[in-house]
Amino acid sequence: MDETTARLVDYALAARAGTPPADAREACKRSLIDSFACALGAFDTPLAGLARGTARRYAGAQPAASVWGCGWTTSADMAAFANGTMLRLLDLSDAYRVRSGGHPSDVIAAVIAAADAGGASGAAAIAAAVAAYEVYCGCCDSVDLNTMGWDQPVYGVVGSAIGAGMLFGLDREQLGHAVGLALAPSLALLQTRRGTLSNWKNCAGANAARNAVFAALLARDGFTGPDAVFEGKSGLFDITGRFDWDLPAARGQAHRITRVNLKNFPLCAHGQAGAWAALELYPAVRGREIVSIQADVYAQTLHEMASEPSKWAPATSETADHSLPYVLAVGLADGRIDAASFLPSRLADPALAALMRKTEVTVDPALSGRFPQSSPCRLTVRTADGAIHVAEIASAKGHADHPLDAAAVAAKFRSLAQPRCGGPAAAAFLDAMQSLEEAPDIRAVLALLADTETRSAEPRA
Template identity: 50%
Template sequence: MDKTTERLVDYAMEARHEALSAETRHECKRRLVDTYACAMGAYDDSVCRIAREIAEQYSGKSGASVWGSGIKTVPEMAAFANGVMVRFMDISDTYQGKGRGHPSDVISGILAIGEAVHADGPSVINAITVAYDVYCSFEDAIDINSKGWDHAVYGVVAGALGAGKVLGLSCEQMAHAVALAVAPNMALIVSRHGDLSNWKGCAGANASRNSVFAAMLAHRGLTGPGAAFEGKGGLWEALGGGFAWPLPDPNAPRMITRTHLKSLPICYHGQSAVLAAFELRRRVPIDDIGEIEVDTYGVAIQMMAGDPNRWAPTTHETADHSLPYVVSRALLDGKIESASFTHERLTDPTVLKMMRKVKVRESRALSERYPQGAPARLTVRLNSGEELVHEIEHPLGHAGNPMNDAQLEEKFRRMFGAVGRSDRCEQALRVLWNFDKAADVSLDVFEPLAAVHR
């Protein structure tokens, strides 16, 4: 194995649940609560139904649950179907380094393999924290988006190490799992440009599926390239050269504690602007708005206003990544939810008129405060000439302005309400908060969760 693979494998192999701080363990359980909430909120969408229908066609001796459905399928297809549900509404967690991505993409795969092999809760929590460390440190090391690759690449590497940890792979097997994740799975950034398709919410789930498959292959003895990172034709060559990739200090708070939750089902880079719009809406007469100015950081503009499609979105996937649309919708409705992105809402003449009043500008000062913050300043200018301004540095859920447990549970109840009764929601919450006490996650977590939906 090459040096990079060796460092990753050593890091994963040495990680122990007993070494995790109480904060890290609790934050991992919070990500489990949040991830399941995201999946339930998207359950009835047509894209999620497609993923479940495909998963239902597969079965195996070691099965894993498709959440909320009663379906048991092979682990890699459970990883995909559940991962699609997690990502579809764009309300799952995020991490912002040199790169950008959604580290909870790894969770559906690690949970699927954990259920299939009857792992205990602490082992799964340990594997998730390892995968988050790898994912987030990879983001801190390099912006692969600028090289033409999608953030799913972060996920497939991290997920393979997490899945391999649950499977109990040897050092040699873990190295092959990483190679089998990297070599076949370089996802293109085209998924994030132009008119965004259904695949936008599926790419991370596909990485999770492929990471599980890579670990399963390595477990059976299948080998991958020996120098997947540093060899000729390896990942470093694909990215234009090698780079420093320091891994976290295992004795410090783990990187999962520095990831951000979302309160709104939109691209992370629009959260502050929309929350500012909610605040100003209480203070302005909507019919008197003359101009709307959004000042924010460069990455937010690149992601949410830098493409003509963001100014005339025609799909849910494009609209939830459109600053003009989500700010206009927030001012008009005082809320953003899944129903904000139907065809009827996208073509509503009222919102199209409001969008024509929006201007988006990069502020150098705000760009300098990213990624430590996610700042946006909203200025609403009335027809009378009066200006109202509101600025937000850390949106709710940011590590600098975290949701408390009560707020996270409120999000869970809101998302779960799409598929279940309120009393059953409380049962699901109890199961997830006690994840670390499970002697067998198949029996102690997934069977009770399946019962919640019957």
């Protein structure tokens, strides 16, 4: 294996043999709870039903893993796909961005599927998740693959393969093959997140989790993969240029899972501060005629949420939750931003279209200079009576420098999960997750949500 693969593999083997520090373990449990909240909150959406239906075609396959909230199992790789799709569907899952960026909790779908399939302990699942996050976020810190046209599954599949491989008990050689088997076929195009966004925007990370679990199982069965997938001729570095996939945690430094951003609103991470600003101004502008909306943002917000025509007239929920003009309009009009804000009826509202036409989004170099340490937005709304209303958010609540604590994450879980699984099951699951490192078999924890599918709930778009 090449040197980069060897560094990733050796880090994973050391992580499997050790125990993450307390701050990383607690951060991991918050991310796990947050991820299950996002998945159960999306359970009744049409795309979640499609993903479960696809996974159910493989019901009873071995090695088996559960689809979260269901009383049946499917193949481990298809469980990763279905769970990963639900996890990402509301765009409420965590985020991490330095040079590149994405949603590192995508790796949780692979890690939990592998832990479930192998009957791993809670402690083993935590160690694998922390390592998978470190690998994922390490790439985000090391190189800007996004501006080269590559999407986050490129590094998501590597982090997921590391986590799944740890739990499937792969040795050094097998783990190296798993990395090659995962990465070589999984170079994903950023076109997934441009123009009118499709269902695949919510499935791309889940597919990386599926591919990673499949790759780890192939390696366990004796399949070999490209042995120089990074540094060899026509390897990744021939496409991207050489970069150092650095892993400071391997040298005893802080784990990156402690610095991920959690979300309060079901929309792009770059729009979280704008959403808070809109809700802050809502009481002042409610019932008044809005003349203009000015959003001063950092450059990445404009690029991701306001630089294409589709973001100024979103036709799908996937596009709307990545449209800053839409997010500001619905927040100022409704005084809330949640899953219902992205229903077809809201997208078609002419009043929101009118507000978007009154909106201007401008990059403020001073705000750009504060990113990614913070995620600022300044919102100025002028009303017909001549009043000017301003709200500036330095960082959205949930950003790493304004984090959600364990109580806030638990409240998010209850809000999203209780309508689907009921109060007693939600409370039991939260209790079990708080002491997850003591669980001898993670399947007992997952079983607490097993009857979720039988409960009635209103369909959500």
